Amino acid sequence: xxxxxxxxxxxxxxxxxxxxxxxxxxxxxxxxxxxxxxxxxxxxxxxxxxxxxxxxxxxxxxxxxxxxxxxxxxxxxxxxxxxxxxxxxxxxxxxxxxxxxxxxxxxxxxxxxxxxxxxxxxxxxxxxxxxxxxxxxxxxxxxxxxxxxxxxxxxxxxxxxxxxxxxxx
Numbered sequence: 381x382x383x384x385x386x387x388x389x390x391x392x393x394x395x396x397x398x399x400x401x402x403x404x405x406x407x408x409x410x411x412x413x414x415x416x417x418x419x420x421x422x423x424x425x426x427x428x429x430x431x432x433x434x435x436x437x438x439x440x441x442x443x444x445x446x447x448x449x450x451x452x453x454x455x456x457x458x459x460x461x462x463x464x465x466x467x468x469x470x471x472x473x474x475x476x477x478x479x480x481x482x483x484x485x486x487x488x489x490x491x492x493x494x495x496x497x498x499x500x501x502x503x504x505x506x507x508x509x510x511x512x513x514x515x516x517x518x519x520x521x522x523x524x525x526x527x528x529x530x531x532x533x534x535x536x537x538x539x540x541x542x543x544x545x546x547x548x549x
């Protein structure tokens with residue numbers, strides 16, 4: 381059994397590191413949201429379980445959202461088209477398109493903070509607080525980040541696959 385002193389030290393360090401990572405530093409949330417959208421675009425340009433599916437991740441707070449949306453779908457929006465609006469923590473809109481039916485699109489709002497940043501911050505905090513030598517902490521953190529990114533990809537895939545890319549509907 382581990383000594384209580386070591387367990388208390390670990391718990392305190394986890395709380396400190398996690399708190400530092402969760403403080404809304406100016407620019408950090410917007411910067412991470414941009415990285416999240418770029419990764420989503422790279423991963424879901426072609427949806428893997430349905431080749432005709434295509435997803436674009438756009439910034440809900442962008443002043444040029446209408447232009448970005450028109451560029452993503454390849455044509456101008458109809459005058460009565462409704463565009464998703466920001467809501468609370470949701471900073472990203474996922475635009476789902478079907479290559480077989482070019483005029484059909486779907487929109488789903490999501491938040492990069494709770495989908496991706498919180499699990500990544502938890503892995504980093506737990507890795508840094510581990511009572512190992514530094515090179516092993518870094519190795520644990522890299523391995524943990526690999527698996528948390530797999531988790532994020534599966535979570536987004538299930539959301540998209542269940543709600544939008546079910547060709548049987």
